[in-house]
Amino acid sequence: MRVLLIQPRPRGGLGYKSLIAVEPLGLEIVGAALKDHSVRLLDVLAGENITAAVQDFRPEAVGINCSFTVDVYQTLRIAGEVKAARKNTFVFVGGHHASLRPEDFDHPAVDAVVVGEGETTAPELIATLEGQGDPTRVAGLVLNTEEGQFFTGERPLLQSLDEVPPADRELTGRYRNQYYLGTRRPFVTLETSRGCPHRCNFCSIWRFYRGRVRSMSPERVVEEIRFLPPGDVLFTDDNFLADVRRAGKIAELLKGRGIPRRRYIIQARSDTVVRHPEIIRQWKDIGLDGVFIGFEKIDEEGMKQVNKQNSVKNNEKALGILDALGINVYASFIVDPDFSPVDFQKLFHYVRKLKIRQPQFTILTPLPGTELFERFKNKLTTTNYEFFDLLHAVVPTRLPLPQFYREFTTLYRRVYLRPGYFFGTLKWLLLKLVTGGLSLEHLQKLVHGAKMMGSCQAYLENQMARV
Known part of the structure; x- marks a missing residue:
């Protein structure tokens, strides 16, 4: 067929x-x-x-x-x-x-x-x-x-993820050079587990997988890595270190079987990094280059509000561990719709105090399928799904919307346009361009994206265009 x-x-x-x-x-x-x-x-x-x-x-x-x-x-x-x-x-x-x-x-x-x-x-x-x-x-x-x-009735989840067929990447062969993560290109993704044991109220992953966590065997993971196309590898697992022993075995097999070194990026929780710094060192030895961590909030009360079941102290300790090893940290923070100018200031100063080089800011969004959606569904200011991109306010904001977006985009600009960071990044990008590690077309896309993220006018025009 x-x-x-x-x-x-x-x-x-x-x-x-x-x-x-x-x-x-x-x-x-x-x-x-x-x-x-x-x-x-x-x-x-x-x-x-x-x-x-x-x-x-x-x-x-x-x-x-x-x-x-x-x-x-x-x-x-x-x-x-x-x-x-x-x-x-x-x-x-x-x-x-x-x-x-x-x-x-x-x-x-x-x-x-x-x-x-x-x-x-x-x-x-x-x-x-x-x-x-x-x-x-x-x-x-x-x-x-x-x-x-x-x-037609619920279908049982797979008992073993080793039954999942390896992705047929030949199907996307003609698009391969168009996939990227920021400046990471070529770039490839790999799934080795499904589900998360935690219950953050802004996330639907645990509901999609019915509260279960399943993992591929280390042997299966390593065998698939062996045949991946060239490029940096992002593990799409929502919590790659959920099973630390498994992660350690994967690293051991990758090293022991002589698989060519790559740069790896994972998603992890800060409490796991703090409890098991040895696993981070082990992965650093085989190419771990970046870790996405949901810092979410800058105080314990905020962490409780999103049911993170973690602490700000763990976030800060994990950052120190990763920084010391020279591993990039992509720290994400949630901006609440009820933020005041003071709250935006506090978040900026916190990021600056910790010297977080690549923070990400998203606006609290009650995505369908989450606990947050059930709580806010009667308070939504729009049901237009195109605004549910984590960059628009879809529930009432404390500040007038133009001011809220002005504060939000100013936050991005203050973090990424500070002289030391901006000129260092520009120098690095130009070097990659000259040495062939970055095409002019790709660079233009990145510059356009960054410009849009920091433009209050772009947010307002985008919202008006879709009303």
Whole structure:
């Protein structure tokens, strides 16, 4: 059966879309699970023409990934284009947002929503369609019928992640040089575990995975790393160090089997780094280059408000451990809608005091599927999903909105445009440009993204354009 998989991309918006472009790993895995069929993958990152692609390939089924809330409208638009080009094509949607909010896809252009892990449901669905069987017998689907949406029942999660097929990266071969994380390019992603044992109220990961945490065996992880395309490696695991012994074994195998050294980036919690500095040193020895840590807040009361179950003290200790080893720290902070000018000042001075080189600031956003959404759903100032990008206020702000965005963008500018940091970064970027480590086109994207992040006018114009 001919199956086309499509990855939407935001068309408008602010800086993030210019600073990051990650391969559609979920679709690459689903594509691998459909190896018995004729599969193509279309990444709209390259401005692909949906209608032309459908008319050329003539797919009998089209799967669209909608993991992020901001992609909902793009997903529906793509589904509409597919149906217009080939009306009998079976269109299904999957991903985190789709699984947690299937009602958002109760639309004439969508036939079904895959709820949960797509690499198990999609093959059964396609086999059923090919055999002209009954999709209502395929667990893990929400089917759109004339009578309304029909849930076929919950599909059990995979018992072992070693059963997940390695991502078919040949499906994205023609896009490979367009994926990057900031200046990291070439760049590749790898998933080795699913779920998180913690219950932060702004996160839906633990709900998507039904409160469970599962991991691939170290042997499976190392074998997949062996065959990755060139580039820095980001482990997409929400908490790579959730099992410290497993992480240690992976590092041991990577070193012992003589796998070429790479630069690795992980996501981790500060309390784990503090309790196990030895694992950080072990990974540093084989190429650990960056760690994403959700600092979230600058005081203990703030940590409690988001149910982080961690401490500011741990954040500061972890920063010291990583800095001492020369490992980049990407520290993210949540800006509350009820921030006053004093709160913005406190956050800036805290970042400066700790000498955090690459902080990230996001606006508290009650994403559908989170506890936070249940708390704030009756207070939302907009239900336009394009604003749920972590860079817009979607609940009432204490300050008038123009002033709030002015304070928010000023925070970014004060951190990244301070003379010592700015000129040092500029010198480094120019050096990479001259030595071929960065293309002019890529540099222009990064500069545009950074400019947008620090422009209050861009936020206001963006919001007015979408009202």
